[in-house]
Amino acid sequence: MKRKPLGAVSAALLVVLVLTAISADVLAPYDPLATQPEIRLSAPSRAHPFGTDDIGRDVLSRIIYGSRISLWVGLLAVGIGTAAGMVIGLLCGYCEGRLDLIVQRVMDAIQAIPGLVLALAIVSVLKPSTTNAMLAIAIVIIPGNSRIVRGAVLSAKQNRYVEAAQALGCRHPRIITTHILPNVTAPILVIASIWLGNAILIEATLSFLGVGTQPPTPSWGLMLSSxxxxxxxxxxxxAIFPGLAISLAVLGFNLFGDTLRDAWDPKLRRQG
Structure with missing residues (x-):
């Protein structure tokens, strides 16, 4: 911890985020959907530490419940995008040939579109909702992850123990799971942890634009917009408190990803 203070900071931020999302029912002082028009737009006070909104809902309670949406969307989107990207990368890197060529051109076409624009287009075509926002973010994640996995697979295939396994007639699934997959795990976990922060930010942006989480569900991006x-x-x-929540969540995941990268990169370990 002394050598990795940022790692400790990121761990603390993520622990707070996860515990807040899990314990929202206990931590929230009020029902996030309950309205009290008589105290609308009340400034922060002892009764309402983060104040109230335009229809008298407690801002602190909505931020606490909003952490569930952000964490849920982030984890599922990154999980789906990472899994799909890993499968595509493994197949393309191991098989190569025409399949690799075709899939890589498709990935190039998807990556040519800015991530936020692509996610916005997908959700607009489908239907504004939290689920569709999650699927859109997952699609944005797939091309980059598949390229990273493909590169790691191509590198791993050059190892002698992989060539020896192929020469001995080992089945392809066994070679992939035993010799190739372990070389892919570290880089994909690093990228996935960083993508968690980006996924939270994209979900907040989509909700801010009105095509993500819909009212009255508490969402950090929706709170900024509405x-x-x-x-x-x-x-x-x-605006201050939802914006601060988004910033801290993104910062926590980005620092965590940097910490994992530093821990698994041999060059950086030797420098440390």
Missing amino acids: TGRAFMEQAPWL
Whole structure:
């Protein structure tokens, strides 16, 4: 921990995020959907530490419940995108040939579109919802992950023990799972951890634009869009606290990814 202070910081942020999402029912002081018009736009106080929004909902409670949406979307989107990218990368890297050529051109075409624009287009075509936002983010993740896995597979295939296994007539599935897959695990975990932060940010952006999580479900991005933007001058806490939650979550996952990369990179270990 002394040599990796950023690792400790990222671990603390992620632990707080996960515990908050899991214990939202216990931690939230109020029902996030309960309205109290008589205290609308109340400034932060002892009763409402983060203030209230334009219809009297407690901002702290909505941020606490919003962590569930962010974490749920992030984990599922990255899980689906990583799994699909790994399968595609393994097949392309191991088989090569025409299959590899065709799939890589498709991945090039997808990657040519900026991630946020692609996610926005997918959700617009389907239907604005949390589930479709998650699927859109997963599709954005697939091309980059598949390229990383493909590169790792091509490198691993040059190892003598892989060539020896092929010469001995080992079946392809066994070679992939025994000799190839272990070489892919470390880089894909690093990229996945960093993508978790990006997924949370993209979900918040989609919700901010009105095509992600829909009202009245608590979502950090939706809170910024529906109330934070409209009452920026009158009630700045409506934008400050959701924005801070997004920033801390993204920072935590990015630092965690950097820590994993530093721990698994032999060059960086020798420098440390």
